[in-house]
Amino acid sequence: MNARIALSSGILDEQSVVSNLSREGAGAVVTFVGRVRGESRGRTVEKLEYEAYQEMAELVLARIAREIREQFDIVDIAIHHRVGTLAVGEISVVIAVSAAHRPAAFDACRHAIDTLKRIAPIWKKEYAADGATWVDDRP
Numbered sequence: 001m002n003a004r005i006a007l008s009s010g011i012l013d014e015q016s017v018v019s020n021l022s023r024e025g026a027g028a029v030v031t032f033v034g035r036v037r038g039e040s041r042g043r044t045v046e047k048l049e050y051e052a053y054q055e056m057a058e059l060v061l062a063r064i065a066r067e068i069r070e071q072f073d074i075v076d077i078a079i080h081h082r083v084g085t086l087a088v089g090e091i092s093v094v095i096a097v098s099a100a101h102r103p104a105a106f107d108a109c110r111h112a113i114d115t116l117k118r119i120a121p122i123w124k125k126e127y128a129a130d131g132a133t134w135v136d137d138r139p
Contacts, residue, residue: 004078005061007052007122012091017078026075026098030105032113034093036086040135043128050083050092053121057081060120064112072108074099079112081122 004020014033021029036048061079068077075098082092095112099105116122117137124135 004076004080005058005065006078006080007054007057007061007083008080009082009084012080012082012094014091014094014096017080017094017096021076021078021096021098023075023098025100027100028102028105029096029098030102030109031097032093032095032109033091034113036088036090036092038088040126043126043130045088046127046129047088048086048092049125049127049132050081050086051123051125052081052083054083056121061116064115064120067115068097068108068112072097072099072111073101073104074108077108077112079116081116081120083122 014031018029018031038045065077065079068074078096080094086092095109097105097109097112099108126133126135
């Protein structure tokens, strides 16, 4: 089993992340794709900026993947997160989980994004016409 972790400023490609998880025995692949939305908390968003403590964030993403493998009956997992400036509609995160059966894939994927949002040292700044705001939307 190989966890594929990426934190980069490049454009994320959902299809390539998913295609790398195809394995014999993987009857289900579930993905979560986070995109920059044009509205947040009643404001029109122009763009987002993600910053991360790169080395620590990569370790945290790897830890999340490792814990997912230990807690859920999955075949493989990939977690890719983008940093830098993103326009509305661009992909900020892709999480893909393959498993023999869909319940484990769905549960593991949801757990991965929820945990990432809670503990990863990745910060989001929203830009709107009335200014920029750092967002803490951790649960």
